[in-house]
Amino acid sequence: MTANTGPLAGIKVVDMSVMISGPLTAMMLADYGADVIKVESPGLGDLMRFLGTSKGGMTGLFSLNNRGKRAITLNVKQAEGLDVLKKLIADADVFIQNFRPGAMDRLGLGYDDVKKFNPNLIYVSVSGYGPTGPNSHRRVYDNVIQAASGMAAVQTDPATGAPGMLRNLVCDKVTSYTAMQSITSALFARERGIAKGQHLTVAMLDSAVAFLWPDGGMDAALLDDDVTRMPTLGANYSVTTLSDGYCAGSAVSDAEFRGWCAALGHESIADDPRFTSAKNRGQNMEALVSTMAKHALEANLDDFLRVAEENDVPASRVNTIADLPSDPQILHNEVFVERMHHTAGNMREVRPAVVFSDTKLRVSRPAPMVGEHSDEIVSELGFDAAHLRSIGAIS
Secondary structure: OOOOOOOOOOOEEEEOOOOOHHHHHHHHHHHOOOEEEEEEOOOOOOHHHOOOOEEOOEEHHHHHHHOOEEEEEEOOOOHHHHHHHHHHHHOOOEEEEOOOOOHHHHOOOOHHHHOOOOOOOEEEEEEOOOOOOOOOOOOOOHHHHHHHHOHHHHOOOOOOOOOOOOOOOHHHHHHHHHHHHHHHHHHHHHHHOOOOOEEEEEEHHHHHHHHHHHHHOOOOOOOOOOOOOOOOHHHHOOOEEEOOEEEEEOOOOHHHHHHHHHHOOOHHHHHOHHHOOHHHHHHOHHHHHHHHHHHHOOOOHHHHHHHHHHOOOOEEEOOOOOOHHHOHHHHHHOOEEEEEEOOOEEEEEEOOOOOOOOOOOOOOOOOOOOOOOHHHHHHHOOOOHHHHHHOOOEO
16 A cells, blocks of 8 residues: 555544445545544444445445445444444544434434534534434435435436436435535634534435536526526437447537537538527427437447547547446546455456645555454554453454
8 A cells, every 4th residue: 555645644534334425435535545444333234245246255335435444343332332432533533424313312422422522523424314304314325315306307208208317326426525525624624723623414415406406407596487498408418329339429519510410421411501500400409309310320430439529529439337447548547446355356446536746645445344453443542452352342
């Protein structure tokens, strides 16, 4: 592992969250240099350890959301196990939990309890709907928030009118990025003396709506009756089917439209009076779509992309997940990192997305096995690891 030069070097994080919204937040903090300790309960622990493709007791899903952490299995139902957790939190800069509202209070570790012995702590509570309100008690997963936030409605099939799901956990992940940004802002405020510790409440619903609204709400933002309404930009998104593959692109300006026609091998389409301007194309959309789709089925993907590039038309082939590691730009950017995990074998991971010129980021240590660092962590806190293990407080 490379030397820790990340911007969060020296920051200590206790991650008591499960699934993705909290763990991915903590993993990004680890990639940025923080020392992150993942606390799991005895038994199943984090269910992500058991979902999806696996080898040697490690799933790809768990690994890709939990690298960089040390892991302790802690029985907080025992008094001595709870003492360990309290001491961990007392020594931390950040604490992350994503249990339903009230769960931490019942342990005596709600924010009001914790700030008494660690007033400088950034305490992060991630939940589905928020800590209060009519739905706050409800259990959620990503697809539930996609439905509740309007995300699924935005994916409505124009042909059938049926809403659809994004087939990745977008609401979990955007919540993680929201929490990560908020944590670093709170740490910055603490550093500047604006605040000490504080409680950050991050609702998946709020995060998803905030993510959707800047473009998805563009029509709904202006409330007067006399506004000129237009479809959202994303409403026109579609995949173009060519003779031997698929691509996506946009031809917004007249010059881009002419270039798109040229890429299809029919530049003369741009001279059709129905299509010579954006206004005319909008008024004759049905004819435009059918004309372009027909000619696209005759076009070769590689030739189309070459001519599109020559005419400065934004377009890309549709890459599959399997295509990504060999994509020339992704290879150039060194997006992927391959390395050995001591039980899961060879793994492909994505490096942190941002490149810092001075405070270099790292692909932090591989994801831990359950309880891998229990003895190490409690010993650092001054506890007798053998005793705690013998009474079942750690495992």
